[in-house]
Amino acid sequence: MLKPRAILTLFILILLLSPLLLPTYQITLLNYIGLYALVVLGLVLLTGVGGMTSFGQAAFVGLGAYASAYLTTTEQLPDWLAWAGHSPWLALLVGIALTAVVALILGALTLRLSGHYLPLGTIAWGISLYYLFGTVEQLGGHTGVSNLPVISLFGIALDKGEKMFYLIWAVLLLAIVITQNLLNSREGRAIRALKGGQLMAEAMGVNTFRSKLVIFLISALFAAVSGWLYAHTQRFINPTPFGLSMGIDYLFMALIGGVASVWGALVGAGVLTMLKQWLQDLLPHLLGSDGQYETIIFGLLIIAVMHRSPGGLWPILMRFIPVKLKSRQLLQEDGPAVRLDQRRPPRQGDLILEAQQVTRRFGGLIANNNMSLQVHAGEIVALIGPNGAGKSTMFNQLSAVDTPTSGEVRFLGQSLKGKSSREVAAMGMSRTFQHVKLLPGMTVLENVAIGAHLRGERGVLSAALRLERAEEQSLLQEARYQLQRVGLGDYLYEEAGSLALGQQRILEIARALCADPCLLLLDEPAAGLRFKEKQALAELLQKLRGEGMAILLVEHDMDFVMGLVDRIVVMEFGEKIAEGLPQDIQTNPAVLEAYLGGAE
Incomplete structure (x- = not known):
């Protein structure tokens, strides 16, 4: 069995030898694959990992290409840009800066959209930039810009495809390493939580909008660098490669390769590029030269691949490649087990959380009505009630996931009015959810x-x-x-x-x-646990209580609750009907009638 490092070494060796062994035509195709894969890599971050679909990546490719074309071919540049004139490398810096500014503006405008509005927004600005390239006279209009200078590296002029090959693939491999490093980090976990875990991530203190903006920016910069390389490889550009149709092709490449796989970007770009070329060469001999038969067949093949393998080709390839994969050991087992700094715990008995006359209306429905409760340091309080009593809604008011219609929630003496769940998490409140929210992959x-x-x-x-x-x-x-x-x-x-x-x-x-909280909100923590697991959980919560932590829990298991908590608050129809010690609640007539069905 081969190890992943051996596979990677073999792959790099093949890349190094390719320009020496393959004809110019094949090297040209490999150059295009490398350029496309760099753009698709950004889509893996944006769409596969972050869950945001963009049809506008080709426009960012155009920004990088046109910025360099303008700076390196214009004779009389404005004074403030003269320093970057005629140097492809300085033009690259300007193109990156320009793309970053445009991406931040477009991201701020479109990333707050959800559902089908987000991809429609990317189509809108993608088309706008495409027509901008063809309209501005200084950019050559639809005729384009020619005679771009050759890139020189360490005194070597990269004037042939065989020489550009090494730069293109070196940049692509560097981008792959950067992407993998990012995903295997604290910031990467926040990014990976965007797809299906935003509510949970915000409750853990992640600024999800910032994470969206980060990957939007990175994907735009990857595309801009690809455009710069394309412009100086071709030494001629016009608006055609930067339109909506190419943006769709980039998405197809991501889907075919494996939209959630870093190396799938390379597979998708390679398969789609080679397949298009083969169809264009083969079909005229079979069906005649008239018509766009290759587009029809190509579309059908994509549908077949998506039907048979929704995850793309990369997961399929991994089944057949004899690679010895180990569970990725993230921890340095021989490293010192040093804990993070902990917040100073509150004093035993201090008031931690207070809800005052909290009411939450949804139209004509009143989910919580004048609810009040308190939780102190070093105590466990249970919030119980029949299904539909409004317990989870109350939890959302307490943790700033939702905002009360009236009333106030105070945590550590501060009002939570106007605060986000992320800000509340930073203050020292942490929670679980009624329906488990985790990232299964x-x-x-x-x-x-x-x-x-x-x-x-x-x-x-x-x-x-x-x-x-x-x-x-x-x-x-x-x-x-x-x-x-x-x-x-x-x-x-x-x-x-x-x-x-x-x-x-x-x-x-x-x-x-x-998260090192001083208040823990637990929404049905014992649901689904076996008896011994419940015992272990109760011991853990008692230990936390002894350390001074305040705990508020919603639970239906009365045996678990009665033997654990210090006080109980009972809800029915969104209102508090009782509060007291467990033994008092067990004999309260209103509770027996509402929650226990009148049981003796």
């Missing part, structure tokens, strides 16, 4: 490490260059500590989606603890 360790997001500081650039490894190890060590604390220490590298439901609920508690 990520490991148990990585899922829990999301809870420590706010306890790290290193940013995107540090992650891309692997300069944050010490902090990353600290975050992962903290995640492992919390998993061992809750009894899941043997499942670090298992996929979270493979755990039983009860284990997934325990994982959520470990993730919440990883």
